[in-house]
Amino acid sequence: MKKAAQHPFAETLITWYKGHARDLPWRRTNDPYVIWLSEIILQQTRIAQGLPYFYKLTEAFPTVYDLAAADETTLFRLWQGLGYYSRARNLHKTAKYVVDTLGGKFPDSYAELIHLPGVGPYTAAAIASFAFGEASPVVDGNVYRLLARYFGIETDILHSSARKEFTALAQELIPISDPARFNQAMMEFGSLQCSPIPSCDTCPLQTTCLALRENRVSQLPVKSKAKPQRIRHFHYFIIEQAGKVLVHQRQAKDIWQGLWEFYCVESTSLKEAIDLHPFLSPLMEHAESLQAPAMHVLSHQKIISAAYLLQLPAEFSFETPADYQWILSSEFEQLGKPVLLLNLITDNIALKEILEG
Numbered sequence: 480m481k482k483a484a485q486h487p488f489a490e491t492l493i494t495w496y497k498g499h500a501r502d503l504p505w506r507r508t509n510d511p512y513v514i515w516l517s518e519i520i521l522q523q524t525r526i527a528q529g530l531p532y533f534y535k536l537t538e539a540f541p542t543v544y545d546l547a548a549a550d551e552t553t554l555f556r557l558w559q560g561l562g563y564y565s566r567a568r569n570l571h572k573t574a575k576y577v578v579d580t581l582g583g584k585f586p587d588s589y590a591e592l593i594h595l596p597g598v599g600p601y602t603a604a605a606i607a608s609f610a611f612g613e614a615s616p617v618v619d620g621n622v623y624r625l626l627a628r629y630f631g632i633e634t635d636i637l638h639s640s641a642r643k644e645f646t647a648l649a650q651e652l653i654p655i656s657d658p659a660r661f662n663q664a665m666m667e668f669g670s671l672q673c674s675p676i677p678s679c680d681t682c683p684l685q686t687t688c689l690a691l692r693e694n695r696v697s698q699l700p701v702k703s704k705a706k707p708q709r710i711r712h713f714h715y716f717i718i719e720q721a722g723k724v725l726v727h728q729r730q731a732k733d734i735w736q737g738l739w740e741f742y743c744v745e746s747t748s749l750k751e752a753i754d755l756h757p758f759l760s761p762l763m764e765h766a767e768s769l770q771a772p773a774m775h776v777l778s779h780q781k782i783i784s785a786a787y788l789l790q791l792p793a794e795f796s797f798e799t800p801a802d803y804q805w806i807l808s809s810e811f812e813q814l815g816k817p818v819l820l821l822n823l824i825t826d827n828i829a830l831k832e833i834l835e836g
């Protein structure tokens with residue numbers, strides 16, 4: 480049977496990919512569980528940062544059954560440092576759903592995958608094509624950049640209509656005979672060749688690239704300015720008494736939901752923090768300032784923090800604040816916590832020693 484003709488763009492990309500693809504563990508399998516896990520890890524995470532987590536998580540949970548049976552604390556602890564903890568929560572939720580409702584079998588089409596918690600259009604297309612060979616095009620930041628430049632598209636990629644337009648274009652280009660490789664090739668090419676600072680000199684698409692021909696490479700893709708970041712001030716009070724520390728698990732719909740932290744007050748100054756939580760006032764007689772990370776940057780927020788170590792004499796008594804609990808200082812290490820606190824502990828030997836028991 481005659482093979483359907485490929486668009487020259489697809490043909491060039493696939494040829495390039497065969498010679499340049501990085502050897503990554505999730506590219507050596509078509510197991511939807513492993514591919515899904517890798518895709519969730521790689522959302523908002525660079526490959527180099529995500530790789531150790533991929534190994535850690537696949538070792539701890541080799542199958543979807545293992546992940547579904549895991550307790551959240553173990554998962555969060557393994558996830559620690561990757562950020563965006565809603566991903567870990569959705570991971571757990573989806574694993575349970577796949578095991579309890581679907582009998583352990585992953586959905587095998589884009590149309591079904593898209594309904595899983597934490598799976599958006601990009602992830603659904605990636606799993607559908609890599610695991611099941613479905614011709615669903617992936618559109619991520621690398622693909623937006625490559626297509627916008629190669630086809631000279633001026634659409635603002637942050638505009639709500641952009642995904643539809645770029646997906647329709649990629650759908651026309653994707654070869655039915657090799658959708659997985661085409662998708663991998665587009666992302667890899669956008670990441671390595673047509674990167675934010677592209678290597679046009681060595682690009683195999685240079686003779687037909689519209690942006691290069693019209694000298695518009697630096698202007699594409701068009702991206703309107705993102706919203707300014709929110710700046711927040713966190714004051715941490717590490718209250719220690721008789722070998723125990725006061726902690727709580729963040730519950731509100733906010734950053735770091737489900738992670739553990741010391742007594743935390745959000746306010747612009749220490750004075751205001753104490754005015755808002757007057758029980759802290761007598762405790763501050765025992766306070767020692769710690770070296771806190773200068774600035775912790777999240778995707779839409781910057782956290783400026785201050786930290787105080789309050790080692791209270793055994794006879795000192797005060798009422799345990801609501802939602803807080805005492806744990807053995809050495810137990811804190813076992814809990815999932817924000818990277819900000821990990822850095823705080825690393826930077827302060829006295830604190831580290833207390834928490835090591």
Ligand code: SF4
Nearest residue numbers: 673677679682685688
């Ligand atoms: S010529 Fe430059 S801008 Fe065009 S596709 Fe190649 S790397 Fe990207």
